[in-house]
Amino acid sequence: MAEGYGAPTQWQDDLYTLLRSNGVTLFCYVPDGGHRTLIDRSMADPEVISVPLTTEEEGVAMCAGCHLADARGVLLMQSSGVGNCVNMFALVQGGRFPFVTLVTMRGEFGEMNPWQIPMGRGVQPVVEAMGLHCLRAESPEDVVPTVQAALDMAYRSDQGVAVLLTQKLIGAKPF
Amino acid sequence: MDTDRPLDRRTAVPALVGDPSDLLVVCGLAGAAKDMAHLTGDGDNVYALAGAMGGATAMGLGLALSRPDRQVLVVTGDGELLMNVGTLATVGVMQPPNLSILCVDNGHYGETGYQPTHTQRGVDLEVIARGSAIPVTRSVSTPDEIAPAARLLREGNGPRFILLRVGIEPPPAVRRSLDAAERKTAFRAALRASRTADQASE
Numbered sequence: 185m186a187e188g189y190g191a192p193t194q195w196q197d198d199l200y201t202l203l204r205s206n207g208v209t210l211f212c213y214v215p216d217g218g219h220r221t222l223i224d225r226s227m228a229d230p231e232v233i234s235v236p237l238t239t240e241e242e243g244v245a246m247c248a249g250c251h252l253a254d255a256r257g258v259l260l261m262q263s264s265g266v267g268n269c270v271n272m273f274a275l276v277q278g279g280r281f282p283f284v285t286l287v288t289m290r291g292e293f294g295e296m297n298p299w300q301i302p303m304g305r306g307v308q309p310v311v312e313a314m315g316l317h318c319l320r321a322e323s324p325e326d327v328v329p330t331v332q333a334a335l336d337m338a339y340r341s342d343q344g345v346a347v348l349l350t351q352k353l354i355g356a357k358p359f
Numbered sequence: 360m361d362t363d364r365p366l367d368r369r370t371a372v373p374a375l376v377g378d379p380s381d382l383l384v385v386c387g388l389a390g391a392a393k394d395m396a397h398l399t400g401d402g403d404n405v406y407a408l409a410g411a412m413g414g415a416t417a418m419g420l421g422l423a424l425s426r427p428d429r430q431v432l433v434v435t436g437d438g439e440l441l442m443n444v445g446t447l448a449t450v451g452v453m454q455p456p457n458l459s460i461l462c463v464d465n466g467h468y469g470e471t472g473y474q475p476t477h478t479q480r481g482v483d484l485e486v487i488a489r490g491s492a493i494p495v496t497r498s499v500s501t502p503d504e505i506a507p508a509a510r511l512l513r514e515g516n517g518p519r520f521i522l523l524r525v526g527i528e529p530p531p532a533v534r535r536s537l538d539a540a541e542r543k544t545a546f547r548a549a550l551r552a553s554r555t556a557d558q559a560s561e
Contacts, residue, residue, distance in 0.1 A: 210425060233424045235453060238445030245414035249385065249421025252406060252546055257421060275411040275418075279539035 195324040195353075196221035199286075202328050203258060206335045209233060210250045210257030212243035218288030218354045219260040240265035244272040248281045256339070259285040264303045266310055266346070273344065277315035282338035286331065288349045294356030307348065316344035322352050365501060368463055368525040373398050374505045375461065375512065375523060376432070380404065383422055383550070387415035387435030389470040390530040391463050395434050397531035403549035409537045413443030416460060420450055423458040426550075430457050430515060437464040437478045444487055450518050451492030459512045459519045460488070465527050473527060488520035495519040 200222050203211075211226035212235045213219060226234035237243050243259035250257035261269075266287060276283045290297070291304015311318045317337060321330040327349070334345040372394040376382075379398060384405040386392040392407035399405050408415055419433035440447075440462050450458065466479035478484060485498045494517045499508045508521050536542055 210421065212421075233453075235420075235424070235449065238448055239443065241413065242417040242420075242443065242446050242449055245411065245417035246421030246424075248414075249418035249423075250425045252383075252385075252418075252543065252550070253422050253425035254547060254551065255425035257425075272411050272414055275408070275414060275539065278410070279543045281543065 193221075193324065195327045197225075198328050199331060200225045202331055204229075204232070206256070206332070206339075208256045208258050210235065210247065210255060211260065212237055212246050212257060213260035214240050214243075214262065214265055216260070216262040216288050217357070218262070218349060219286070222260055222286075240268045241272040243285075244269050244283065245275060247283055248275050248279065251281050259283075261285060261287055263287055263289045263291055263307045263348075264300070266307045267303050270310060270314060273311075273314035273316060276344040280342040281344065282342050283316070283344040284331075284334050284338045285346050286349060287346055288354055289351045290357070291351075293351040295351065296356060296359045304351075307346075311346045316346050318346050318348060320348045320350055322350050324353065327353070363500075364466070364524050364526040366499070366523070366525045367528045368394060368465065368523075369528060369531055371499070371505060371523055371525055372434070372461075372463060375499070375509050375521070376434070377509055377513075379432070381430065382432045383426065383429050384432045384434060385415050385419035385422060386433075387439035388412055389436060389439070390465070391415075391434045391436045391439065392535065393530035393533050394463060396535040397533040401533070401535045403545045406542055406546050407535065409539070412439055413446075415439055416446040416450065417443065419458060419460070420446070420453065420455060423455040424453060427455075427457055430459070430513065431455075432512070433458070433460045435460070435462055436469075437462060437466065437476045437484060438468045440484060441477055441482075444484070447488050447491035447493060447520070454492075454494075454517055456515050456517055459521070460493075461512065461521050461523060463523050463525060465525050467527055469527070469529065485520065485522040488522070493518050493520045496521070498522045498524065500524040
């Protein structure tokens with residue numbers, strides 16, 4: 185990638201605009217380079233609540249609490265964070281809470297850190313085993329329609345959906 | 360009766376919470392859920408977990424941040440809070456003015472056979488809450504400490520944390536719905552109705 189790993193790209197700005205135009209007002213995150221634009225824009229936006237988490241599972245429960253209040257939240261995390269959420273996904277499935285998480289993938293296409301491989305492989309089976317849908321965005325033009333589909337499935341059909349922002353989309357982190 | 364823990368949750372929790380009808384309540388699983396289901400008759404202003412251990416405080420935080428016009432109370436146990444004690448730090452960072460956390464600390468995992476928790480072995484959750492930048496914290500161990508703590512619970516200048524140390528008397532026996540989706544729908548409908556009622560009275 186000419187602009188380098190983790191550099192802001194247009195799809196990230198388009199994604200923020202999409203989330204906001206769909207009424208998302210709570211952004212929960214554990215920081216990740218691939219989510220930098222969303223996190224920075226949420227922090228700068230006086231209309232939204234931007235929440236740094238100590239562990240990703242807090243974000244699952246926070247988004248459910250946000251739905252009790254009739255507001256919309258999104259959880260931003262890296263693939264390793266999915267492993268921290270597994271039992272909390274029971275709340276999403278059992279309560280039929282609308283839930284959208286955007287997962288920046290590590291441990292797949294071109295990964296150079298072997299520690300990332302196990303959870304990278306585990307994300308999709310784990311998410312699906314816990315009753316969430318798993319959608320993948322492989323290219324910049326995939327991102328907006330895929331996340332819109334996730335929002336529709338969540339808020340029209342009371343589903344939990346993980347959108348994987350794949351390593352092919354984001355690029356492998358250089359070491 | 361445990362001389363270090365003279366309070367019984369069955370009287371101490373109702374005395375501390377008072378009339379819960381104006382509060383939005385999220386409860387951790389097991390004892391705390393039973394305490395509040397008993398107090399409210401499984402009320403629609405209560406969302407009580409029966410799993411998802413460690414999620415109650417975060418769920419209450421999400422609710423409080425999204426409804427700053429309402430007072431939110433999290434009622435949870437020491438075991439549930441210890442499972443995700445980092446959430447206190449997230450509360451400390453966000454400083455929601457409308458969030459109170461009541462931890463009913465009996466020092467035991469009551470649901471699984473009363474094995475001791477870490478609070479029975481020197482861990483002090485009030486100190487952890489204070490260290491997590493929660494500005495108002497209080498421990499309650501005796502009857503005369505209940506009334507001042509009950510006032511703190513409803514003072515809305517910042518997040519508050521109250522550690523209620525109780526004995527190992529069981530929570531009230533109560534039947535409550537364990538249908539997480541049905542309780543969600545009821546909670547949302549009641550909250551929407553209260554908003555409509557507020558608008559009608561303006």
